[in-house]
Amino acid sequence: xxKKKWTPFDIILTFFMLxxxxxxxxxxxxxxxxxxxxxxxxxxxxxxxxxxxxxxxNYQEIFGSNDRLLQAFTMSILxxxxxxxxxxxxxTMLAYVLSRRDFVFNGxxxxxxxxxxxxSGGLIPEYLLIxxxxxxxxxxxxxxxxxxSAFNVIIIxxxxxxxxxxxxxxxxxxxxxxxxxxxxxxxPLCLPVIATIALFLAVMQWNSWFDTYLYARGNEVLTTLQFxxxxxxxxxxxxxxxxNNQNAQVIAGQTSPQSxxxxxxxxxxxxxxxxxxxxxxxxxxxxxxxxxxS
Amino acid sequence: MxxxxxxxxxxxxxxxxxxxxKTQVKPGLFSKNKKKAPKPPVQxxxxxxxxxxxxxxxxxxPFVAWLIIFKYIPVAGWMMAFQDYKPQFGLFDQxxxxxxxxxxxxxxxxxxxxxxxxxxxxxxxxxFGTLSAxxxxxxxxxxxxxxxxxxxxxxxxxxxxxxxxxxxxxVITMLSTDGFINNFLxxxxxxxxxxxxxxxxxxxxxxxxxxxxxxxTGWNAIIYxxxxxxxxxxxxxxxxxxxxxRLRQMWHITLPSIRSVIIVLLILNIGNLINIGFEKQMLxxxxxxxxxxIVIDLYALDYGIGMFRYSFGTAIxxxxxxxxxxxxxxCNGIAKRIGEGRVF
Numbered sequence: 001x002x003k004k005k006w007t008p009f010d011i012i013l014t015f016f017m018l019x020x021x022x023x024x025x026x027x028x029x030x031x032x033x034x035x036x037x038x039x040x041x042x043x044x045x046x047x048x049x050x051x052x053x054x055x056x057x058n059y060q061e062i063f064g065s066n067d068r069l070l071q072a073f074t075m076s077i078l079x080x081x082x083x084x085x086x087x088x089x090x091x092t093m094l095a096y097v098l099s100r101r102d103f104v105f106n107g108x109x110x111x112x113x114x115x116x117x118x119x120s121g122g123l124i125p126e127y128l129l130i131x132x133x134x135x136x137x138x139x140x141x142x143x144x145x146x147x148x149s150a151f152n153v154i155i156i157x158x159x160x161x162x163x164x165x166x167x168x169x170x171x172x173x174x175x176x177x178x179x180x181x182x183x184x185x186x187x188p189l190c191l192p193v194i195a196t197i198a199l200f201l202a203v204m205q206w207n208s209w210f211d212t213y214l215y216a217r218g219n220e221v222l223t224t225l226q227f228x229x230x231x232x233x234x235x236x237x238x239x240x241x242x243x244n245n246q247n248a249q250v251i252a253g254q255t256s257p258q259s260x261x262x263x264x265x266x267x268x269x270x271x272x273x274x275x276x277x278x279x280x281x282x283x284x285x286x287x288x289x290x291x292x293x294s
Numbered sequence: 295m296x297x298x299x300x301x302x303x304x305x306x307x308x309x310x311x312x313x314x315x316k317t318q319v320k321p322g323l324f325s326k327n328k329k330k331a332p333k334p335p336v337q338x339x340x341x342x343x344x345x346x347x348x349x350x351x352x353x354x355x356p357f358v359a360w361l362i363i364f365k366y367i368p369v370a371g372w373m374m375a376f377q378d379y380k381p382q383f384g385l386f387d388q389x390x391x392x393x394x395x396x397x398x399x400x401x402x403x404x405x406x407x408x409x410x411x412x413x414x415x416x417x418x419x420x421x422f423g424t425l426s427a428x429x430x431x432x433x434x435x436x437x438x439x440x441x442x443x444x445x446x447x448x449x450x451x452x453x454x455x456x457x458x459x460x461x462x463x464x465v466i467t468m469l470s471t472d473g474f475i476n477n478f479l480x481x482x483x484x485x486x487x488x489x490x491x492x493x494x495x496x497x498x499x500x501x502x503x504x505x506x507x508x509x510x511t512g513w514n515a516i517i518y519x520x521x522x523x524x525x526x527x528x529x530x531x532x533x534x535x536x537x538x539x540r541l542r543q544m545w546h547i548t549l550p551s552i553r554s555v556i557i558v559l560l561i562l563n564i565g566n567l568i569n570i571g572f573e574k575q576m577l578x579x580x581x582x583x584x585x586x587x588i589v590i591d592l593y594a595l596d597y598g599i600g601m602f603r604y605s606f607g608t609a610i611x612x613x614x615x616x617x618x619x620x621x622x623x624x625c626n627g628i629a630k631r632i633g634e635g636r637v638f
Contacts, residue, residue, distance in 0.1 A: 006438075009540055013437050017446045020430070023508070024449050027464045030474065034467075045472035090357060097354040104344050109354050112361050121368020122611025123591065124598045128381070129368050145364055148357060178349035207457030210573070214599075230459045233466065233577060258467075265463050272455045280448060 028269070031262045035059070039259040058263035068220070069228060073267065076206060076225040079142040080271075083205040084198055090147045091197060092190065095156035096182045117150045130215055137219035141211060146204065152197050159193040160186060203272060225268045232261050375609040395609040405610075408593040411499075411586060415575070416567040418503040424560065426511045428552075431518035432544055447519075450512025458509075462577035465505045466492060492578070498586040502574050517559065521552040557629055565622030568614050590614055 029049040034042055038053035046052075062069045097103055098110050121129075126145075135141040163186070171181050187194070209226035216222040344351070370385070375395055377388035399405050430450070437443045453461060468474045469491035476488040491497055529547050538546065572591035579587030588596075590610060598607015 007540075009436075010438055013433055014439055014442060016433055017437060017442055021446055021449050024453060024512070026474070027468055028452075031464060031467065046477070048474075090360075093353045094357045097350050100350060102343075103347055103350045103354075104340060105351070105354065109358060112358060116361060116365040119369055119615075120365070121371050122608065122614070123594050124604050124607035124611060125368035125371025125374065127599055128371060128374075128604060129364070131381075133363075144360075147360055147364075178347065179353065182349075182353070203455050207455075207459075209457065209459050226457050226459045229463060230577065233459065233463055261463070262467075265460055269456050269460055273452070276452070276455055277448070 031265050034259055035262040035266045037259055039257040042257070042259045058259045059267075061260055062263055062267065068223065069225070069264065071221065072223045072225045072228045075222060076268075079139075079208075079224065080202050080205040083143050083146060084201045086143050087147060087152075087201040088194060088198055091149070091152045091156055092187065092194060093182070094148065095153045095160060096186055098153065099157045099160040100178070113150050113153060127214065136215050137222065138216075139222060141215045142205070142208070142222075145211070146208075152200065156190065156193050156197060159190060163189050199275065202275070206271060225264065229261075229264050229268055232264070372608060372612055374605050375612050377605055379605040379608075381604070391605075395606045396613070398606060399609050399613065404588070404593065404597075407585060408588045408590045411575075412568055412570055412589040415499050415502050415589065416570045418499055419506050419570065420560075420563050420567060422503050422507055423510060423514060424556070424563070426507050427514035428518055428549075428556065430511050431515040431522060432548060434515065435519060435522045435548065436540060436544065447512065450515070452512070453509040454513035456509075458573040458577055461505060461509050462574065465501065465508075465578060469501065492580065493582045495583045495586040498579070498583045502578060502587075505574060505578065518552055518555065521555040522548055525551040561622065561625040561629055564625045565618050567621055568617045 026049065030047070033047050033049050033051045035058055036054055036056070037047055037051040038055045039058060041053045063073075094109075094113070098106060098113070100106065103109075130136065130141060130145065133144075135144065167185055167189075168181055171185055176184070207226060209224065209230045212222065212224050212227040213230065373385060374388070376390060376392060378391050378394075379388055434443060434446060437446070470476070471488040471490055475491070476485070479485045480488065491501060525548060529551070530543055533543050533547055568590065570589065572589055572595065575587045575589045576592055579592075590613075594607045594610040597603055598610065
């Protein structure tokens, strides 16, 4: 391609994109700077993207002297790891069964799955179900209700549909059963799409706070980083007419200084920022395939 | 034309004649359009096939059971809306009260406030969310500076991946009396005293919409960018020959080319207008702005679970589902009438 001349239009576009970048990034950099700034100094205000009095004290406070936040951090990691692995096993297995057009119940299973995208019981029946199942204040409440999503299964299935069928057939002729084919042939070939869905599941698990709020508030061991952060925000809005408020006050103690709050925000954001540049190229293609096909 | 057809015919016939085994399993994969693919030829009776597919059966049973328990039983719970549900009895041993809870619902003024807020924020989010995503995709598509394009795109969907808890924290920090926005406005001399944004009921809808645009524009633009990548380059060449400027090319070629994508997404989003959720409203709201921040889901949460009025809360859920079905049918009908892409 030959080099084209830059027109005023190009300059305006470039300028516009730079504004988009600044608007998106500034809040994050601001929070990062405050999290590394001395808590007393922060109260004076006026910190932008560079800490004025650099200190690690806020992070030391969280990881050193605050047992509850450390507990929350561990629980967030645990639920993310277990939830992601369980979710991947469930969705790839179901997707494989649905990719087998010769399966006798293919149509029925597919129908049962897809219909869930259009109907849902709503908040109250789901809450009562979780209660009936005895999942309140149990670790299982983080895993079971989120095990499967029809959308993820459909994305994985459409990826499997595009695999060369010859591989599967030769394995079948060698006498491998369906489960062995799934484990030995399909899974290794599906790694790109599995990486995409794993990222989605991990982000969803890591970011969840409402299930803790609704189902696991009575068990301090099950508290998560997002929920602790939510309680701090809720504390700032102390007089809101929220049903949870008195409870939140008792658990979270007094209002945290701004710098500690920002340090928690950074800790809750960091794992996502760490993984997402690597997986970024996967999920864009994954999403477009899924969107176009479904 | 005839030549091309015959070449395709022989190519399609090849696998069938050369390897009969291959076509017996999944012939659908050979054809591009999966929907039109014929069903695989059935080999043997139902029971014979079933006995061969024990592994597949074992692999699907647990998940079908999961779907029934976690997705279908809650739907059966809709019965509660027509009963006076008491948790100590089973779902089938309750007292039936007909439409009592729906009548209660339509008599509560707070319900109308929640409905107004839901639709208000839903429509604002839909309009500004769609416009910003399309505009961003259009501009990004035109950007010549490839490195900047990649960077902008990567950075733009970063906020999508953080939770609303974090996003709300960021928004509250930026809008606080000593936050960036107030500093900025004071610096420009537009205001003398800092505005307490989060305590202004009149600003709440706008804050939620702006936060949503900030968080999701980049992510929502992906689908439009993908559609733009599929536009035939010859159209642009032709327009260039006719002397169309790049703005005119955007207006007359890019936008019309992605029109069906825009309309399908609009239909889907309008169907979900009432399902805007509650996360943003719950995290950004406080008691000062309660009248503007209460949405239907929060209402169901506060009145349904918070006050143990389970039947009443379920009635709210049913109302929501009915409205969203009506909305999507209307939109689909309109799309059909103007002859554009529709969802079904």
